[in-house]
Amino acid sequence: MEAIVKEKVQQVIDQLAEKEVYVHLETTNGAYASHFDENAYNVGAFIRNAKVKYEHGKIVGTGGAYRVGLKLNLGWVYAEGVTDYEVDDQGRLLMAGHDREGRLMVALQISEKPFSHESVAQS
Amino acid sequence: MSSQEHVVVIYPHPDDESFGAAGTIASYREKGIPVTYLCGTLGEMGRNMGNPVFANRETLSSFRKQELLKACKALDVDVRMLGYRDKTLEFEQMDQVAGHIQSILEEINPTLVITHYPGYAVHPDHNALGAAVIEAVSNIKDSQRPELWVQAIATNYEKDLGEPHIRHDVKPYWDKKMAAIETHLSQASGMMSLIKEKPDFNENEELEHLRYERFYRWNFTD
Numbered sequence: 001m002e003a004i005v006k007e008k009v010q011q012v013i014d015q016l017a018e019k020e021v022y023v024h025l026e027t028t029n030g031a032y033a034s035h036f037d038e039n040a041y042n043v044g045a046f047i048r049n050a051k052v053k054y055e056h057g058k059i060v061g062t063g064g065a066y067r068v069g070l071k072l073n074l075g076w077v078y079a080e081g082v083t084d085y086e087v088d089d090q091g092r093l094l095m096a097g098h099d100r101e102g103r104l105m106v107a108l109q110i111s112e113k114p115f116s117h118e119s120v121a122q123s
Numbered sequence: 124m125s126s127q128e129h130v131v132v133i134y135p136h137p138d139d140e141s142f143g144a145a146g147t148i149a150s151y152r153e154k155g156i157p158v159t160y161l162c163g164t165l166g167e168m169g170r171n172m173g174n175p176v177f178a179n180r181e182t183l184s185s186f187r188k189q190e191l192l193k194a195c196k197a198l199d200v201d202v203r204m205l206g207y208r209d210k211t212l213e214f215e216q217m218d219q220v221a222g223h224i225q226s227i228l229e230e231i232n233p234t235l236v237i238t239h240y241p242g243y244a245v246h247p248d249h250n251a252l253g254a255a256v257i258e259a260v261s262n263i264k265d266s267q268r269p270e271l272w273v274q275a276i277a278t279n280y281e282k283d284l285g286e287p288h289i290r291h292d293v294k295p296y297w298d299k300k301m302a303a304i305e306t307h308l309s310q311a312s313g314m315m316s317l318i319k320e321k322p323d324f325n326e327n328e329e330l331e332h333l334r335y336e337r338f339y340r341w342n343f344t345d
Contacts, residue, residue: 001179024180030170031210031246035278046168046210086179094179101313102174109180117167117184117208 001084001096004066006059009085012093013057013068016110023050023070023077024109049114052077068095068108079108128156131233131269132200133224133256135163135212135248137191138310140198141303143274144237146293147336148198149300158200159231161224162191163252166310168209174312186309193306198299203227213251220251221258228259233269236260240339243275243284261343272338287337294334304333 028044054070054077061067070077081097088094092111096104109115130151132140140148140160148158165184172178178186188204195202205223207215228236239253253273260271275284293300301318304311314329321327324334 001176026168026180028168028170031248035245038278084176088179088181092181094181096172096179098172098176102172102176103170104172104180105170107180115181117165117181 001086001094003064004059004083004085004095006061006066009059009066009068009093009095012087013059013070013110016093016112017054017056019112020051020053022111022114023052024048024107024111024115025050025077025079026107027079027105029105030103050077065097070110077108079106081106082108127232127234129231129233130156130158130235130237131161131228131231132158133161133163133236133238133252135207135246135252136166136169136209137162137187137194138166138304138307139239139249140200141194141300141307141311142314142333143239143276144336145198145300145303146296146334147237147291147338148200149293149296150291152199153296158198159233160195160198160200160202161205161227162202163205163212163248164207164209165191165204166209169310171310171313173309178309183309187307190307190309194303197303197306210248212248212255215251217251217255217258220255221262224256224259225262228263228269229267232267235270235272237272237274237338240273240275240280240284243277243280245277249276257341260341268343271341271343273341274336274338284339288340289338291336291338292334293336297334300333 026046033040033042052072054072057070059066059068066082067080082095083097086094094109097106099105132144134140151158166187167184238256239249241250241254244250244253317329324330
């Protein structure tokens with residue numbers, strides 16, 4: 001991944017508009033947040049392979065951290081704190097925000113095909 | 124219990140074995156006792172992406188799988204990947220997970236199984252897999268049932284549970300443990316820099332946690 005170049009990301013968002021796409025949206029502060037700091041809260045959410053079609057999308061912001069909004073027929077997809085991006089070898093738009101230690105805080109990914117991890121039992 | 128000693132370690136994430144039990148594992152391998160690691164997931168949803176970042180959400184599982192294989196090579200243990208998804212173990216049907224684990228244990232026929240202490244293992248995957256392992260081992264018939272050790276990591280767990288029955292000082296295997304931890308490049312950079320900043324056991328609380336591997340012996344008659 002590299003630091004977001006707004007114009008480049010906007011171009012890919014535009015290319016994927018008005019198509020059936022799969023979205024991975026996630027935010028997390030880790031499963032150990034309240035273990036390392038008893039005053040902290042564990043908070044996280046993810047949705048993987050939500051199938052949506054957005055009318056248009058925008059990337060907005062300055063100073064290295066951006067917000068992305070995708071306007072759906074009946075709602076929105078939204079992520080804040082996105083800092084890095086990559087268009088991977090499968091043409092998927094991967095966006096993420098990382099903290100100073102490189103830990104992922106937020107991710108928004110858009111793909112024309114469902115996302116899959118390698119995760120097959122071997123026995 | 125079978126006569127041929129064999130240890131099976133069951134944790135949900137690549138790196139749980141290195142942080143939690145590498146010294147214990149090394150002590151068994153030194154005696155020539157086979158050890159198998161059943162790794163529940165590939166840690167696909169991990170937050171650490173390397174520092175500096177080299178993985179992303181979609182490539183992380185491939186990196187972690189390679190790291191797992193390297194760690195298991197460093198520790199000289201067999202590994203089997205159970206194929207569950209990071210963060211989702213507690214939402215699986217527990218009897219199915221338990222049945223899956225039981226079938227593998229009945230094939231390996233171990234003398235000792237090591238897992239997390241449900242309710243005292245902080246991460247929901249640790250708690251869920253630990254509970255499934257206890258169910259699995261409970262369901263193995265008495266004559267074949269291995270000993271079961273469970274590991275607590277929650278803050279102040281001793282208040283509830285008392286002193287752990289087993290407390291391994293793994294200092295003799297320290298280099299091996301560090302080598303295993305270091306193979307988990309995407310996950311361990313934070314911990315490794317903590318260790319390098321304060322390499323003195325007496326000054327570094329994290330090192331103390333890593334130095335003593337503690338377990339409770341599960342009592343099946345309860």
